[in-house]
Amino acid sequence: MAIGLVLVTSLVIGVYGVRAARSTSDFLVASRRVSPNWNAMAIAGEYLSAASVLGLSGLLLKNGLGTMWYAVGFCAGYVAVVALVAGPMRRSGAFTVPDFAEYRLGAPRLRKLCGCVVLVIMLLYLVPQFKGAGVVLALVSGTPYWVGVVLAGIVVSGSIAAGGMRSATYVQAFHYVVKLLFIAIPAVYLVAHAGADVRAQALHPEWGTHFSDTTPVEFTVDTRFGLDEPVEVTAPGGGRLELAAGDHTVPEGTVYVFPQGSAVPHPAGLPDLGGERWSTPLLNSGGFPLFETWSTLLAITLGCMGLPHVIMRFHTSPTARTARRVAVGVIALLGLFYLFPAVYGLLGRVLTPQLVLLQGTDTVAVVLPAQAVPGSAGTVLTALVAAGAFGAFLSTSSGLLLALAGGLSHDLFQGSVPRLRLAVAVGACVAVLLALPAEQIDINVLVVWAFTVAASTFCPLLVLGIWWRRLTLPGAAAGLSVGGVTATGAVGWSILLPTPDGWMTVLLAQPAAWTIPLAFTTMVVVSRLTRPPDWAEHAVLRLHSP
C-alpha cells in the first residue's frame, strides 16, 4: 500500500515535468531556477540509496559496528566535494566529468574514455539499487525476486523517459523527506516501544545474543554454523533434536525451531553476533581491521566526488558560491539521516538475530518493526520502512540511470532527446540483467565497488585537473585507464573468483588504498614527462576566479 502511494506520487510529479522537457540539456540538467534548499534536498534524496536505507542496518547486524564507517564515509565524501570540486566544477561550466575533461584538457577522445568509465561506475551502482528493490518487494508482497527487479526497471526508466531531470529534482527532494520520515519515525517508535530491557541488551553485546522468542529458522541455502552450548530444537514434524555444541552443517530447506532464550548459533565466516570483533567499531572481514577501515574510508570519501550523478547536480546551482553552500546543506541532511540506520542494526541483533542465519540481513529494517511490534501497528511501521526503502531505490536509480543515459547519448554518441530516451531503456535493461544473478551479494559490497572505481578514476582527474596546472592529456588518460582497470578488476576478482588467504584477499576486496595512489602517481608521472599546452594555466585559474 505505502509503496504504491510513493510510486504513484513519484510518477505524478515525474509526469508533471514532461511538457517542460524540450532539449537534451534541459532534460539532463534541471533549470537553474531550482532553489538551493530544494537542490540540497534533491541531492541528498538522490544520494541516499538502498545501500543507506537497507544495506547499512543489515551490515551492522551482520558484521558489527565497524560498518557504520560506511555512513561516515558517505557523509565525509561531501566534505571532500565542498573542499575540492564543488566551486571550481561549477565555474568550469561543464555538466559532466567528460565535459570537464574536455574543458580542461581539450581532447574529445578523452571524453569517450571518460564516458566509458561513467558507464562502468553507473552500472556498478545501479545493480545494487535494483537488487534492493527486488528484495524489498519479495519480502513485502511475496513475489519472486526477479519480479521486483524487472518491475523496478520498468518503473524507473518509464518515469525518467517521461520527465527527465526537471521532474527528478522535485521527485528527489520529495524522496529525501520520505526516506527521512519513513526511517526515523519507525526507529523512534521502536526505541520507545522496545522497553528498557531490550535497549540495555542492544547496548550490551557482551551479554550474549539469544533468541527473544521461539523462532523457526528455515535455511534457504546450505549453512554451516557453530554452537557454544548444546540446544534442543524442534524439527517441523514435531520431533525434538538435540544439537551438540560445536560445528553443524544443515542442508538447504531444513527448518529448525529454536526455543526462546537459546543462544544464537554463529554462522561460519561471520563475526560472532555481539562478540568482540562485532562490537569493535572497525571494519574487519579479513583480519586487518585498520587497513580495511582506512581503505574503505578512502574509497568512499574520495569516490563521492567522482560519482557522475553527484557532479552533475552542482550545475543546478546558479553560482559557484551557491554550489558550495548547497553541498554543506547536503552534509547536514545526510548527517541527520545517518543517525537512524544504526538503530535498526542494534535492535535487530536483539530482536531478529535469525536473519544472520538466513543470510537475509539486508531486510532487517523491514522485518524488524513487524517482529518488535506485533499487530497492525507493526504492519504499518513495516509498510513505512518498505516505502522509504522503495523511495530510496527509486530516486537513486532514476538519478543514476539518467547519468548513465547521459553518458551513453551525450558523451559517446551525439545527444538528442529520443536517443537519450533509448539510452535510458538500454541502461535499465542491462542493469536489470546484471541484478538478477546478484541476489546473494551484499548491497554495500557492490556500492563500495562503484565508489572504489570512481575514486580511482575521476577523483584524481578532477583533483589534479582543478588544482594542478601541469596535468596533461596523456597523463590523465594513462591515470584513468590504470585506475579504472585495477579497481574494477581487483574487486571483480574478489567477488567472482576464489582469492588466496591473508593480505591478498584484503588487498583485492579493498583495493582503494593502492589503486587511488597508483592512479594519482600515474597521472603525475606521465604528466611530468609531457608538456601541458600554453593555455593550461588560464584554464586552471579561471576555475578559481570569482
Added chain:
Amino acid sequence: MSPRREKLTSPQTRIALARGNRPAQHLLPIPGPVDTEAARRLFRRQRRTAVRTVALLSLLLFGMSGAFALWPQLTVLRVSGVPVSWALLVVAVYPLLFLLALWHVRSAERAEEDAAARGEGAAGKGPTEP
C-alpha cells in the same frame, strides 16, 4: 514552476554538438584573467584552504579509526550506558564533518571577497560570475 525556461548548454557541449563526428578543428579559446598575478594569488590561497580542510578531514577519519584500533577500551568505557566509541562513530562525527565543511566555505568565500575588494581597488572592476 515558471512556464518559460532557459536552455542551458555548457560551451563544451555546444562545441561538441556543433562539431558532430568531425575531429576538433580548434579548441575553445579560454580568455586569460584580467590580472594574472592576482588570479594566481587567489588560486594559491584557495589551494591552501583546500589542503587544510582535507588534512583536517583525514585527521578526523583516520585519527578516530586509529584511536579505536589503538585503544579497545573505548568500546568498554561507557557514558550513560553507551560505549564511547559507538557514540563517537554513530552520532558525534556528523556535527564535526558539518562544522569542517562550514569552516571551509567561510574561508573560501572570504578569500574570494578579499580578492574582489583588492581587484576593485586596483582596476575599479567588480567581480563577475561566469
